[in-house]
Amino acid sequence: MSAKRFGFILVLALLAAPTVARGQEPRLVGRIPDAARARIDSILAAARVRGLPIEPLVDRALEGSAKGAPPAAIIAAVTRLRDELVVVRAAFGETASTAELTAGTSALRAGASAEALARLRKQRPGQPLTVAAAVMADLVAAGVPADTAVGAVLALAHDADDADYLAFRRNVQRDIVLGASPAAALAVRIRFASEAADAPSNIPTTGQSPTPKRKP
């Protein structure tokens, strides 16, 4: 490390120290109006106390700032995300990573229930949930009904790894672009995935819990 770079880092650290000491998030300084920043800092402090990750909350505040949103809208968005993180962490467990919790909030917002997320955790013990939860949200965003998307992800939970989930979602989206209805595209792809796993398709279309498959 050059002396110049070391000096630069030292100056940054000295400048940031008072902000950190006052419990303020340094990345929000200069990007969020002071009044709103104080409120967000208090939300972040409470989140830390509860053991919630603050990165997603800071990102949401910075997104609002970058988009020129009014302070009240930024505070509302951060508060809502904080509440969603609480729900997802209860479903995924205390050891869930920040990436899992963030993806889980997207699934929750897309229409997955807390119970469905808890089932996902139960059906993928010891495996990361980030991509599975993200695919839930992505399928809904692509037009697949929420309960059908949730059921599809749960049906794949035993056998699919991240690459399988991503390929599944990509194929469904491709079929939709080619003209298939979202529900039909998903039904075709989940049947194909089930046949590939040598197991009967049990994708629900009304949101009921699918029967877990066994690896061949």
Place this chain on the structure above:
Amino acid sequence: MTDREDPLGGIIEILREPAELKPGLTERVMAEIDRLPPAGVLTASGSVSWWRRPWTIRLTPLRGLGLAAGLAVLVLAVYFGGRRAGSHAAPEVPEAGPATTTGRATQFVLVAPEASAVSVVGDFNDWSMSATPLERAPGDGVWYVTVPLAPGRYRYAFVVNGAIWRSDPEAPAAEDEFGRANSVLTVGGS
């Protein structure tokens, strides 16, 4: 009891008598000793003792400081050289869209022939318009940048000419609460 009756006593008497040395023996022994190399001289059989013998190094304070500085530079060079060699980013994934990425190097691409500047903002760069500018490919209006990302789900958007927000046409849409569309990128890890 006579000597003949006590053989052990006779042997003792014989051994107690001074031995007669050949003439000149003492001189020959001393001459051999003189021919031996002096202690510390390196020979084939004496190299081990050379390594074990303590050294005395005399340094002036100035030369000592110079030597210490040289050693420090050497250690730092080895340390940072090793770090640089081990910090190569993952090979770039030359995919047209980011939504199918399973690695950590993710390529963002936007076709915008009319743009003079494009950047990508998102959860991975604090939504900063200056953090991740895209580079324009020569001639065809294709803008691109590669960003190393950890597994996760990221919301992002392109900003054209510093003011126009665009979602990624190749990626799924993401929820938005602030009135400007987002795209979403999922980076897998297993």
